Amino acid sequence: MEPDYNKLKKRSAYPFETVAVAIAFSPRLEAILMETKRMVSMFGSQLVIIHVGKKDEHHEEVLDKLMNKIGFAKIKFRVIWMEGEPIDTILKLCKLNVVDLLVLGALEKENLYKYYVGSIARTISRRAKCSVLLLTNPSINPKKMRKIVVNGIDNPKTINTLKATHYLAKNEKIADFTVVQEVNTPLLSMTIAESGTEPEVSKIKKEMQEEDFSKLNTLINSIDRQGINIDLKIVKGKPGYAISNFARQHHYDLIVFNSPDTHLGIFDRIFTHDIEYVLADMPCNLLIVHSRV
Amino acid sequence: MNVISHHDLVVLLIGMASMLILSRIASELARSIKFPVVMGEIIIGIILGPTILGNFAPEVSAYMFPVSGNATIALNGITMVAVIMMLFVAGMEVQLPVVLKQGKAAVLTSTLSMIIPFALGFVTAWYYPQWFGITNEFKLLFALFFGTALSISALPVIARILIDMGLFKTKIGMIIIASAMFNDLLGWLIFSFILSSMDTTNSGNEFTYTIVYIIGFGLFMLTIGRKILDKIMPWMQQKLSWPGGVLSISLGICFLSAAFTESIGIHAILGAFIAGIAIGDSVHLKEKAREIIYQFVTNIFAPLFFVSIGLKVNFIENFNGSLVLLVLVVAYVGKVSGASLGAHFGGFNRKESLAIGFGMNARGAMEIILGTLALQAGLINETVFVALVIMALVTSLTSGPMMRLFLDQSYFNNTKQIENN
Numbered sequence: 001m002e003p004d005y006n007k008l009k010k011r012s013a014y015p016f017e018t019v020a021v022a023i024a025f026s027p028r029l030e031a032i033l034m035e036t037k038r039m040v041s042m043f044g045s046q047l048v049i050i051h052v053g054k055k056d057e058h059h060e061e062v063l064d065k066l067m068n069k070i071g072f073a074k075i076k077f078r079v080i081w082m083e084g085e086p087i088d089t090i091l092k093l094c095k096l097n098v099v100d101l102l103v104l105g106a107l108e109k110e111n112l113y114k115y116y117v118g119s120i121a122r123t124i125s126r127r128a129k130c131s132v133l134l135l136t137n138p139s140i141n142p143k144k145m146r147k148i149v150v151n152g153i154d155n156p157k158t159i160n161t162l163k164a165t166h167y168l169a170k171n172e173k174i175a176d177f178t179v180v181q182e183v184n185t186p187l188l189s190m191t192i193a194e195s196g197t198e199p200e201v202s203k204i205k206k207e208m209q210e211e212d213f214s215k216l217n218t219l220i221n222s223i224d225r226q227g228i229n230i231d232l233k234i235v236k237g238k239p240g241y242a243i244s245n246f247a248r249q250h251h252y253d254l255i256v257f258n259s260p261d262t263h264l265g266i267f268d269r270i271f272t273h274d275i276e277y278v279l280a281d282m283p284c285n286l287l288i289v290h291s292r293v
Numbered sequence: 294m295n296v297i298s299h300h301d302l303v304v305l306l307i308g309m310a311s312m313l314i315l316s317r318i319a320s321e322l323a324r325s326i327k328f329p330v331v332m333g334e335i336i337i338g339i340i341l342g343p344t345i346l347g348n349f350a351p352e353v354s355a356y357m358f359p360v361s362g363n364a365t366i367a368l369n370g371i372t373m374v375a376v377i378m379m380l381f382v383a384g385m386e387v388q389l390p391v392v393l394k395q396g397k398a399a400v401l402t403s404t405l406s407m408i409i410p411f412a413l414g415f416v417t418a419w420y421y422p423q424w425f426g427i428t429n430e431f432k433l434l435f436a437l438f439f440g441t442a443l444s445i446s447a448l449p450v451i452a453r454i455l456i457d458m459g460l461f462k463t464k465i466g467m468i469i470i471a472s473a474m475f476n477d478l479l480g481w482l483i484f485s486f487i488l489s490s491m492d493t494t495n496s497g498n499e500f501t502y503t504i505v506y507i508i509g510f511g512l513f514m515l516t517i518g519r520k521i522l523d524k525i526m527p528w529m530q531q532k533l534s535w536p537g538g539v540l541s542i543s544l545g546i547c548f549l550s551a552a553f554t555e556s557i558g559i560h561a562i563l564g565a566f567i568a569g570i571a572i573g574d575s576v577h578l579k580e581k582a583r584e585i586i587y588q589f590v591t592n593i594f595a596p597l598f599f600v601s602i603g604l605k606v607n608f609i610e611n612f613n614g615s616l617v618l619l620v621l622v623v624a625y626v627g628k629v630s631g632a633s634l635g636a637h638f639g640g641f642n643r644k645e646s647l648a649i650g651f652g653m654n655a656r657g658a659m660e661i662i663l664g665t666l667a668l669q670a671g672l673i674n675e676t677v678f679v680a681l682v683i684m685a686l687v688t689s690l691t692s693g694p695m696m697r698l699f700l701d702q703s704y705f706n707n708t709k710q711i712e713n714n
């Protein structure tokens with residue numbers, strides 16, 4: 001059956017009415033399900049559990065036992081078993097079931113071959129038409145996310161990402177989150193090295209920074225904060241790498257990005273796209289918000 | 294061991310001092326009237342060289358800038374190193390992720406702003422080589438060169454214009470910058486191939502080897518080489534003295550890479566350019582280190598190179614009005630139409646597309662470097678070289694005003710309004 005794309009078009013990035021989790025019968029299965037249960041309970045969502053593979057008695061029994069142990073009784077959920085190519089099947093099932101948030105387990109760092117060729121979780125996160133949450137260290141005793149940092153890139157999608165993060169922060173009952181603006185002007189340095197005086201150089205840099213800062217500030221002020229404080233920080237460095245480094249240094253629990261504007265391919269890994277810096281070596285959990293705009 | 298004599302050393306030092314001091318004064322004057330600084334440097338070269346000083350005070354000119362001898366050899370060596378370092382810095386400007394990030398509009402603009410001027414230049418040179426004083430032996434290489442010379446852009450000049458117009462971070466600005474980066478990358482790859490081909494006999498095998506070497510080296514440096522450099526950069530910045538360590542190792546890598554490409558039959562400039570891309574792309578390269586490298590190269594080596602151009606060529610004797618006009622017309626038509634069409638297909642309206650076309654038309658210092666290397670390799674004569682230098686300066690001077698003509702006040706107001714909303 002072909003997905004009804006009209007249901008997806010212009011659908012808001014939040015609330016997360018339908019959450020899906022893609023599972024493999026790996027040692028981390030219990031932890032991923034525990035984390036998902038916490039999310040689903042928090043957002044009041046319905047849950048879709050996806051397993052790409054053959055439905056057999058053994059696996060069904062393992063899953064049933066685990067679900068009973070975790071206590072999914074009070075949660076509205078469905079389990080979908082489907083055979084096929086994992087990435088395409090998961091993406092198709094997400095569209096068919098109008099999934100708002102897909103939860104996946106992911107290693108912090110893939111080996112070089114897997115990174116370039118593409119692991120399942122990372123490839124899905126690049127191609128999904130819904131928001132994706134990659135959990136690097138899922139735990140059987142999940143904790144709430146206390147420190148959240150959002151990439152405040154100058155992009156039309158950013159407002160939706162900020163609002164989705166605000167929604168998440170409100171549900172997590174945290175008092176604040178951080179928005180990072182990355183400042184990177186290599187071409188500017190070269191240009192003014194050739195034809196600029198010291199005060200002129202400082203003035204140009206300051207003006208550009210202030211313009212960006214004020215734009216992002218206006219965006220943040222347009223959000224109905226409902227008591228949640230949004231802290232704006234400027235970090236110097238290459239887009240993607242700078243925020244990733246910042247999240248690692250300050251021990252953030254979650255880093256939030258816009259979904260990529262274009263379909264990311266191998267060239268974006270070789271000539272690293274912003275989000276690929278995070279995917280290459282994840283400093284913490286990663287939420288990619290798909291704005292569907 | 295051959296050592297430079299006391300007299301030659303004095304001559305070399307006086308020559309370099311006059312080149313640096315006078316070009317600085319001229320550059321400051323050029324900057325104060327919003328002209329490209331390279332214009333001031335070229336003019337000082339013309340004044341100190343055979344065009345003016347050599348004509349009016351030949352003894353002074355012969356003393357300061359002799360045409361032969363150890364001082365001349367030393368100065369030529371310094372200017373060659375300067376070209377290599379300028380190409381290294383040009384490579385550092387190329388940010389391939391920026392090109393990829395701009396999507397369809399940048400792909401179309403950069404491709405058409407390369408293909409159309411290249412085709413126009415190639416066809417003109419191929420069918421009318423006599424206009425350029427080219428013999429049939431070099432007809433193909435010259436046609437390839439002329440096409441490349443028309444497709445290249447001058448990123449620093451373009452970036453400066455965009456900063457002055459407040460367009461640096463707008464959609465138009467990013468498209469122009471991304472497309473100019475792509476033009477530079479492809480332009481220098483093609484030009485390296487042309488220069489390498491000058492040294493080989495025209496056997497099919499050697500052409501094939503040259504292409505394989507260039508592609509192989511480029512791919513290696515931009516993938517594995519880039520990753521290795523990115524890994525060693527933090528170590529360099531933490532363990533070596535700052536910023537001296539980064540500066541000397543970076544330039545050392547530039548020279549090694551240039552030496553490698555030169556030794557395998559590809560020109561040294563390609564090695565330097567690709568090393569620049571690989572080092573400039575490192576996430577660990579601090580902004581301050583980047584600035585120091587830029588300052589060092591653009592304020593010491595670049596003036597020496599640009600002034601030396603005027604020392605070698607008589608700009609009055611080699612001025613050919615009709616050739617200059619022809620080069621200008623072909624350059625404007627090719628670049629403006631190519632870039633504008635690309636931008637239009639990429640979704641910009643007519644006025645914005647034309648502004649992008651004129652923005653990308655600035656050739657600046659890159660064109661002059663390209664012309665100088667072609668002149669040194671014997672690919673072009675001095676008359677064609679003078680026409681190219683004039684074209685580079687005129688296109689750089691007219692880019693800003695022409696962009697303003699198409700992006701009237703209403704455009705800037707609309708942009709601000711959209712941003713505010």
